[in-house]
Amino acid sequence: MTAYTMTGQFHYGRPVYKSSRDGYLFYYQLDDRWYVGPYLGNTTVWMYVDDNSINAEDISETWYLVDGGYFLPNSRVRVTCVSVEGCQKVRISGSYSDQIDRMTTYTMTGQLFNDRPGYQSSSGDFLYYYNQDPAGWHVGPGLGSDAMYLPNDTSIYADGTSGTWYLSNATDFLPNRLVRVSCVDPGAVVNGQWSNWGSWATCHTYCTCGDDACVASTVQRTRKCITPPPRNGGSDCEGGSSQERLCACLGRTDRAVDPNPSPNPNPNPNPNPNPNPNPNPNLNPNSNPNPNPNPNPNPNPNPNPNPNPNPKP
Structure with a gap:
């Protein structure tokens, strides 16, 4: 009377289960029975039940247990499913x-x-x-x-x-x-681990820039201690399950402000400087300060060498 876990094997179309000791719980089609014994596929067993359910937890008939060389019915024996959800x-x-x-x-x-x-x-x-x-x-x-x-x-x-x-x-x-x-290993001691952080929530309200009386709203992101959860006495996840940051304005665009912003990698306050410092870049319309080193020998702006506007298909 102990716990049995699926091994991943099948015997006559039914899952094979193994206990933490040496016993097997398996189906034998020739007898239309489930058996519990020390060897897989061997009918020298400790107990059996006449039931052809696909899974052991669905067995509903009466079990027979060996007692003094005989198999005697025992209506109190049951197979129940033990929850082991959350395995890594x-x-x-x-x-x-x-x-x-x-x-x-x-x-x-x-x-x-x-x-x-x-x-x-x-x-x-x-x-x-x-x-x-x-x-x-x-x-x-x-x-x-x-x-x-x-x-x-x-x-x-x-x-x-x-x-x-x-x-x-x-x-x-x-x-x-x-x-x-x-x-795979329902009895293993597993420490809890955090999932990756979820996305930040969207800011729906924001303050007008310069309005000191406005209280900025906050947004959150969360994570869960389920990848895996702590099992069989393992330690819980350390740290918080949520983070917050403030919503504030940037011009007229709502944004979430990182409490630890990274410095601007570009110290130039003008992100799009004029590449031509000459304030009047075209005093002489005929001058060409940057002549093309490979001018087009064909002055015709139409690159198509065939002037026929209706080329043959």
Whole structure:
């Protein structure tokens, strides 16, 4: 009686689970049963249940436990799903035909997309959340691209998702109910890490320049301690989750003023100086102070050597 975690393997079309000790929870199609035992695929086991559910947490029939060399029913035994959402590294598994290369591990990048952590595989694919209708999770070679997707799931973390994924076969997207996202190491101690900072909010009001009585408004930007969140006793993120800065005027254009502005790299107060210091640059219209070193030998302003205005097609 302990916790079992998906290994990423499948046995007769069902996920394989492994405990933190040495036991396996797996399905055996020839008997139409789920087994718990020391060896994967071996029917010398400690307990079993006659149930063909796709996932172990959906098992509802009565378990039989070995007792004195016999299997006896025990109606109190249940399989429940333990929430382990927020893993820094997750695994997508379950397809053996379409998108096989994307059945691999994905690690949080530290960036947020639509207020959800983004993940990336070692091959460069992205696992991310997209909030357009229908909202859901997507996998593809770039943000906004689709090789597979999970519609109508708004989970904060990828390992909290459930439902049927749709995988591209280069012609269409086909459902595959065996595809799952699972936590790679649910028992690991993980320290919380901040996401990247979000964008500054937009200033909607501003003071008239020189009006000392006007109180400038402020704008904020935020970040979240979810890439990953602290888990299993790990430390929380240090520092604040928000920053503020003032809105002020610049002429008639509203802007946000950085409390630590960088110095002007160009000390010249005139950003567009006149390259010609002569206050009357054209006293002699016939003078040419900068003659073209390669004058055009053809004074005709029409560069087309064919004067016919209707060239042949």
